[in-house]
Amino acid sequence: MSQAPEGATDSLAVGPDSAVSGESKAVREAVRAAVRSVESSQALFGKKAAVISEIWALVNECADPGWDSAGAEPIDRVAAFRAVDLIRALPPAVSLPEVAGEPDGSISLDWIASRNRLFSLSVGAADRLDYAWIDGSNRGHGVDRFDGETIPPRILQGIREILKYGDAPLGPA
Numbered sequence: 001m002s003q004a005p006e007g008a009t010d011s012l013a014v015g016p017d018s019a020v021s022g023e024s025k026a027v028r029e030a031v032r033a034a035v036r037s038v039e040s041s042q043a044l045f046g047k048k049a050a051v052i053s054e055i056w057a058l059v060n061e062c063a064d065p066g067w068d069s070a071g072a073e074p075i076d077r078v079a080a081f082r083a084v085d086l087i088r089a090l091p092p093a094v095s096l097p098e099v100a101g102e103p104d105g106s107i108s109l110d111w112i113a114s115r116n117r118l119f120s121l122s123v124g125a126a127d128r129l130d131y132a133w134i135d136g137s138n139r140g141h142g143v144d145r146f147d148g149e150t151i152p153p154r155i156l157q158g159i160r161e162i163l164k165y166g167d168a169p170l171g172p173a
Contacts, residue, residue: 047096048087054099055083055107062101073105078125083107085148086123094156095163097121111159119162121155133158 061067062075083099086109090096097109106124122130129152132141144152 048090051087051096051099052084055080055087058099058101058107067101068103070103072101072103075101075107076105076125079105079107079123082125082127082146082148083109083123086121086129086146086151089149089151091156094159111163113163117162119159129155131155131158133162135162 059075059077059080062072065074066072067074087096095111097111100108100110102108102122104124106122109121109123110118111120112118117135119133120131123146124130127145127147129144129146130141131144133139142154144155146152
C-alpha cells in the first residue's frame with residue numbers, strides 16, 4: 001500500500017490544531033493515535049484503508065502538471081484530504097468506489113455497477129460535490145455540499161440505488 005503523507009491521518013477528521021493547553025494537546029494527540037490505530041486495523045478499516053491508500057498513491061502519481069499528457073493540473077492535496085474524509089464518512093454497508101484523477105486537480109470517486117449503471121462523484125478543494133449518474137436510459141447530475149463528516153443523503157441514496165437494481169430516484173437533469 002502507498003504511504004499517506006505526514007499528517008494525513010490528522011486531516012480534517014480531527015479538525016484544525018487550535019489546542020492551547022497541555023491537556024488539550026494531549027487529548028488531541030490521543031485522538032490522532034486512535035484514528036491511526038483504527039485505520040491501520042484490517043479488521044476494522046481494511047477496505048477503507050486500501051481506498052485511502054489509493055487516493056494518496058494517486059496524489060503522488062499525478063503530482064506534476066500535465067500528468068495526463070494533455071495539460072492536467074496536479075491533484076490538489078486539499079481535494080485528497082476531502083476525498084479521504086468522504087471515504088471515512090461512508091456507512092459500512094456502502095460499497096467503496098474506484099478512484100481516478102481529473103484534469104482540473106479534483107478526484108473522481110466512481111461506483112460502477114455495469115457499463116450502463118454508474119454513479120460518479122467529483123471531490124475538489126471546496127465543499128462542493130458535483131455528481132452524475134447513468135442508470136440505463138436515465139441520466140442526470142447534481143451538486144451538493146459535504147461538511148467533511150456527513151455525506152448528503154441524496155448522494156448516498158443515488159449510490160445505493162445504482163449499486164442495487166435500477167432506477168436511481170434522482171430525476172433526469
